[in-house]
Amino acid sequence: MKLFACIIATVCFASSLMAEPGVVDTTSSPFAKIQTVGLDEVRWTHGFWADRFELCRTQMMPSMARLMQGTNYSQFYYNFEILAGLVEGKPHGASFNDGDFYKFLEGAAATLAVTNDARINAKLDEVIGVIARGQTTNGYIDTWVQLHQRENNSSSAPFRDRTRWEVYNLGQLLTAASVHYRVTGKTNFLNVARKAADCLDKVFKNPTPELALQNVCPSHYMGIIELYRATHEPRYLALAKRIFAMRDLVKEKDGGSDNQDRIPFGKQDEAEGHAVRANYLYAGAADLFLETGDTNLWKPLAEIWMNVVSKKMYITGGCGALYDGAAPDGASYQSGITKVHQSYGRNFQLPNTTAHNETCANIGNALWNWRMFLATGEAKFMDVVELELYNSVLSGVALDGTNYFYSNPLRVTDPMPVELRWARTRVPFVSSFCCPPNLVRTIAESSGYAYGKSGNSVWVNLYGGSSLATELGGEKIKLVQEGDYPWSGRVRIKIEACGKKEFTLKLRIPGWATGASVRVNNSPADFSPQPESYWEIKRAWKAGDFVDLDLPMPVRLMEANPLVEEDLNQVAVQRGPVVYCLESPDLPAGVKISDVAIPSDTKLAARFDRRLLDGVVVLEGNVLARAGGNWSGKLYRELQPAELKPIGVKFIPYSVWQNRGPSEMSVWLPLAGR
Numbered sequence: 001m002k003l004f005a006c007i008i009a010t011v012c013f014a015s016s017l018m019a020e021p022g023v024v025d026t027t028s029s030p031f032a033k034i035q036t037v038g039l040d041e042v043r044w045t046h047g048f049w050a051d052r053f054e055l056c057r058t059q060m061m062p063s064m065a066r067l068m069q070g071t072n073y074s075q076f077y078y079n080f081e082i083l084a085g086l087v088e089g090k091p092h093g094a095s096f097n098d099g100d101f102y103k104f105l106e107g108a109a110a111t112l113a114v115t116n117d118a119r120i121n122a123k124l125d126e127v128i129g130v131i132a133r134g135q136t137t138n139g140y141i142d143t144w145v146q147l148h149q150r151e152n153n154s155s156s157a158p159f160r161d162r163t164r165w166e167v168y169n170l171g172q173l174l175t176a177a178s179v180h181y182r183v184t185g186k187t188n189f190l191n192v193a194r195k196a197a198d199c200l201d202k203v204f205k206n207p208t209p210e211l212a213l214q215n216v217c218p219s220h221y222m223g224i225i226e227l228y229r230a231t232h233e234p235r236y237l238a239l240a241k242r243i244f245a246m247r248d249l250v251k252e253k254d255g256g257s258d259n260q261d262r263i264p265f266g267k268q269d270e271a272e273g274h275a276v277r278a279n280y281l282y283a284g285a286a287d288l289f290l291e292t293g294d295t296n297l298w299k300p301l302a303e304i305w306m307n308v309v310s311k312k313m314y315i316t317g318g319c320g321a322l323y324d325g326a327a328p329d330g331a332s333y334q335s336g337i338t339k340v341h342q343s344y345g346r347n348f349q350l351p352n353t354t355a356h357n358e359t360c361a362n363i364g365n366a367l368w369n370w371r372m373f374l375a376t377g378e379a380k381f382m383d384v385v386e387l388e389l390y391n392s393v394l395s396g397v398a399l400d401g402t403n404y405f406y407s408n409p410l411r412v413t414d415p416m417p418v419e420l421r422w423a424r425t426r427v428p429f430v431s432s433f434c435c436p437p438n439l440v441r442t443i444a445e446s447s448g449y450a451y452g453k454s455g456n457s458v459w460v461n462l463y464g465g466s467s468l469a470t471e472l473g474g475e476k477i478k479l480v481q482e483g484d485y486p487w488s489g490r491v492r493i494k495i496e497a498c499g500k501k502e503f504t505l506k507l508r509i510p511g512w513a514t515g516a517s518v519r520v521n522n523s524p525a526d527f528s529p530q531p532e533s534y535w536e537i538k539r540a541w542k543a544g545d546f547v548d549l550d551l552p553m554p555v556r557l558m559e560a561n562p563l564v565e566e567d568l569n570q571v572a573v574q575r576g577p578v579v580y581c582l583e584s585p586d587l588p589a590g591v592k593i594s595d596v597a598i599p600s601d602t603k604l605a606a607r608f609d610r611r612l613l614d615g616v617v618v619l620e621g622n623v624l625a626r627a628g629g630n631w632s633g634k635l636y637r638e639l640q641p642a643e644l645k646p647i648g649v650k651f652i653p654y655s656v657w658q659n660r661g662p663s664e665m666s667v668w669l670p671l672a673g674r
């Protein structure tokens with residue numbers, strides 16, 4: 001069967017797809033300050049994101065289609081085919097595979113919005129038909145549970161065991177179907193989602209503490225609310241409120257830090273537990289706020305956000321310091337200590353080698369911050385979205401588009417101090433295949449973050465070669481963005497078409513962009529834009545007007561709060577939104593990562609190298625190295641002074657490390673001569 005072969009095809013032609021809003025649709029959300037623009041209204045036209053979108057369309061999606069329709073690694077689509085009675089077979093694969101398959105379909109629908117590829121459109125219909133055949137009359141659908149029920153496993157009744165990830169799977173179904181509906185205008189997938197939501201509505205009609213435990217890895221808050229936005233069915237908003245409030249029914253003895261249900265959400269002020277679950281919870285809470293304006297949601301969200309960005313997030317945007325551990329600060333009594341895994345750590349606990357930083361957690365942080373931005377219009381949230389996208393999200397996928405990281409450490413050495421569960425090299429498959437399709441949908445939908453609208457304003461959130469064709473106040477406008485961001489901070493935005501009414505162009509000035517300047521039709525602005533803000537230009541625009549934005553991008557040496565023990569007396573290198581690292585292929589022979597130190601007055605020069613790593617800006621200069629000597633069998637030794645010698649190195653963007661074979665790498669490096 002070649003059900004997905006279409007996705008490999010690149011034949012595209014125009015069709016009459018509906019112009020509808022984006023992945024998250026806040027056009028009717030009463031507490032959204034920003035309205036999202038349609039996935040089909042924005043195009044990456046050239047440069048960094050256009051290249052990534054093409055990689056996703058031509059490499060990531062086809063290879064994932066092959067993997068997910070096949071049975072070599074696990075079973076995704078095959079489980080749906082068995083359930084539909086189309087093939088004989090036994091259930092196989094993780095119980096969350098359905099959700100990850102839906103994420104892939106969401107990515108395909110988002111790609112369809114941009115490419116109008118009729119063959120993707122048709123094949124999605126075919127797949128949706130198969131999914132629908134497996135759905136029960138009461139709307140339930142979960143291949144793992146249903147196929148095990150068929151095998152007469154009486155313990156596999158729905159919503160009995162939260163490790164079957166049913167609400168996670170259904171949440172991804174609801175999101176994917178909402179996106180598919182907006183892109184195509186067709187209701188085939190939406191009808192499956194509606195029936196599934198109706199099933200959730202019945203099952204969770206009268207919440208109990210036992211049912212409340214089902215809220216695990218909660219993509220369903222986002223999914224239910226997106227379905228509400230797509231259908232305007234008030235029952236779904238009521239369901240979202242009820243199923244969210246249900247968390248607070250969990251008895252303290254049954255809940256835990258790992259699933260963020262140890263204490264009621266309203267009392268939480270710190271990010272804890274499994275970082276994917278946490279960030280999905282926060283994103284879902286922010287979605288609920290966008291619809292309800294419930295300040296009891298906003299207060300914990302604001303406090304948890306501050307905790308994350310000031311005490312728990314890596315400089316790359318990575319979330320989840322720990323592989324495994326306990327939540328020792330989770331309770332004042334010893335019996336209240338709970339296990340955590342793939343988890344946020346304590347405040348300022350940010351180890352580099354053993355950082356977990358699951359790609360899904362980093363994507364989850366972008367999803368969360370995007371919704372916080374939509375609620376407020378505050379640049380600080382978009383700064384986090386951008387940080388994630390350029391660094392700890394894209395690091396999840398190799399430049400070949402077929403190999404993936406599950407965790408994203410900031411340091412790898414040879415030998416490693418400890419064996420870790422997940423590979424230090426990108427691989428085509430891991431048993432938790434949640435991150436790769438999450439990357440597919442995120443890259444496919446990346447243009448949806450670039451712009452927003454409010455009243456008579458257009459918000460420019462992300463920079464990069466792109467075009468926006470939308471409506472504002474009943475008038476059509478078209479903007480074209482030129483430049484080579486993130487390698488250059490010089491951006492030009494041209495007004496290609498507009499109406500007669502005044503409107504405001506709001507340009508994001510990132511928090512790192514000191515000394516930014518703006519010119520309109522070559523006339524400099526009277527004031528300098530402030531970092532971490534939106535610069536507003538209100539005027540009656542004419543076609544042909546243009547705005548030049550200059551965001552200076554000096555190489556910056558960064559240091560961490562001294563409470564971050566693991567980064568003490570070390571520096572990281574950043575330029576614009578891109579965090580850099582030093583990797584062993586860029587060191588002289590015989591020099592190890594642990595030998596290198598960075599002089600505080602080091603001068604690193606930026607140079608675009610089109611032949612390296614598909615074309616990146618590298619930062620070149622001299623650093624210092626000293627031979628570490630033989631440490632075999634020793635934990636300590638008397639200091640052995642060794643001469644620090646200058647060596648020439650180049651730093652590469654963190655997101656593209658480990659594309660040249662196994663290597664040593666570090667983001668943080670010791671400072672010399674402070």
Ligand SMILES: [Zn+2]
Pocket residue numbers: 358359360361432433434435436438
């Ligand atoms: Zn994942």
